[in-house]
Amino acid sequence: MIRFLIKGLFRDRHRSLFPVITVTVGVTITVVLHCWITGVMGDFIDFNARFTTGHVKVVTRAYAENLEQRPIDLALLDTKAIVDSLKEQWPGYDWVQRIGFGGILDAPDSLGETRAQGPAMGFGIDLLSPETDEIGRMGIRDGLASGKLPERPGDILISDQFAHHLGVGPGDRVTLLTSTMYGAMAMQNFTIAGTVNFGIELMDRGAMIADLSDMQATLDMQDAAGEILGIAKNHRYQETVLAQMSDAFNKQWTDPEDEFSAVMLPLYEQNNLKSLIEYTSGMIGLMIFVFVLAMCVVLWNAGLIGGLRRYGEIGVRLAIGENKGHLYRAMILESVAIGICGTIAGTAIGLGLSWLLQTYGINVGDVMKNATMMIPDTFRADITPPAYFIGFIPGLFATVVGTSLSGIGIYRRQTASLFKELEA
Amino acid sequence: MNGHLITISNLFKHFPMGKGHFTALKDISLNFDEGEFTGIVGPSGSGKTTLLNIIGSLDSPSEGSAVVMGQDIATLTLKAAARLRKRHLGFIFQTYNLLPVYNVFENVEFPLLLLRMSAYERKKAVMHALEWVGLGDKTGSRPKQLSGGECQRVAIARAIVKKPAIVLADEPTANLDAANSHHILKTMSTLNRELKTTFIFATHDDKVIQYLKRKITLEDGKVAKDEMTAGS
């Protein structure tokens, strides 16, 4: 019986081909959008992780309260011990120390008098140790506008715009005026190795990048750092792993009595990223919902039209003695078959397109001309395991609901009146 | 059961219409026995189809009773009505109503699938029925490829393939020319004679009337005449 019905289904293109195509298109779009949003979101998260938040970040409890201000007076002490312990416990992550600082950068004339000066937003990162990858991680190499990368202690990079403002260039010496971790005045001379385009207004106006050890010396921060970032070596953002890691770390290190004790913050707890991530998953959900709804309506209509075309068949089947319930279930079963075929086709096509988007990406570099290093110039889709299944939600749900809705009309109708319509 | 295949007593059928209702069948009492070849005739709107639908358990009486093979149509559940149709009733329609996506064999096979017969038995029964109607060589054709007369013969094969006790035919010849009408009526009367299948027609086709053994005339929802005819 089922074989018989399926045979009829596939011979009747209005009943099979059109709905399958509808489902295929809807599922394809769902899968591609899912992969695309996942990919772009992943790029965005990865970028944040590398640049500011890490996948996790260790700071003092007090520092955590004022994260955006990067207050060095609340910096973490004995960082080497913490980093060593982290490296041992979580070898899948890179653990790097960074110092954020502020100050005035002063460009002297030939007599040593101030020629120009401006406020600097400083980053102390590990530029020089042999195993460091901070330059690559922060994408500085791509943003280099002039000069070269720092090679020895005392070398710094500043933003290209800042350099023009100060009237300095590679090889020139500048002086940083700042205050140490303990509030004392500090002055330090540096050599500009190169200038960088960041593509972010705030940083292009006055960013300065110096070596971590230099800054530890300048700011009186021996074995101290503003923050320790943990960045997954495989670049995967795994929320549950981060949550476990933070819990374990905080149990071991955080002392609720001591505001200078260390605390670990996963990425999603920083800079409102949690709400952004939730918003994005919400958007994916909403999108799928809209697709399901639209497809339901289309398939419902298709079902109604099909139902009209099939009055003859339905009437005959009832007359021959098929139960109404059986008939209705058979129609639902047909729709499940259609849903499965459409979903499989749509998922295959969607994954194919997503694979193209993942491999080749879409270059937005031309659109965002100034965005050099901060934002990746190519966005890519990311095929994650849910992409293989997500299509089944709209694919099956829409066909079954669409058919049920259109079928109810037939189901409710008096048997005899079906025959009236049959004879007309 | 009182010995009759179908017993209709004091049957009324009302259809809701506007505020009140319209009475399509008024106080009908009729019996049908095994092996009848009976026509229900009468002008358009006299209630022929309505009566046939009630006998066929596709509709139910408003008042009175219709007992078909011991089953009271008025009290049958949907399921029980479907079972009655599945086992004992065959239908033939004016418009054939073959399923267009299935070929001749499959169209005739369909009622047997509902009866859960084995493939071997189905094949035997279908071929037998198709030979009865003279279409043994067209099993693979689709309805589209057949003439109107051939379609109606397939429909007859479909109605009789399960050897039902009763075949109900609503204007089976209305869309056919004279030659085809006669062919079909001869087929049906042969079946009636050899299988003892009861045939009940609704018709106003004179060609049909000459084959009938019994003619019931409806007028305005009432039985105006009920007469035995010469038959053929």
Ligand SMILES: Nc1ncnc2c1ncn2[C@@H]1O[C@H](COP(=O)(O)OP(=O)(O)OP(=O)(O)O)[C@@H](O)[C@H]1O
């Ligand atoms: N579902 C319905 N609702 C309302 N009135 C109906 C319904 N079915 C039939 N009728 C009415 O009942 C009367 C009898 O209809 P029926 O179809 O039985 O006539 P008929 O004798 O078969 O006519 P015809 O020869 O034209 O087929 C008609 O007046 C028709 O309008």
Ligand SMILES: [Mg+2]
């Ligand atoms: Mg009629």
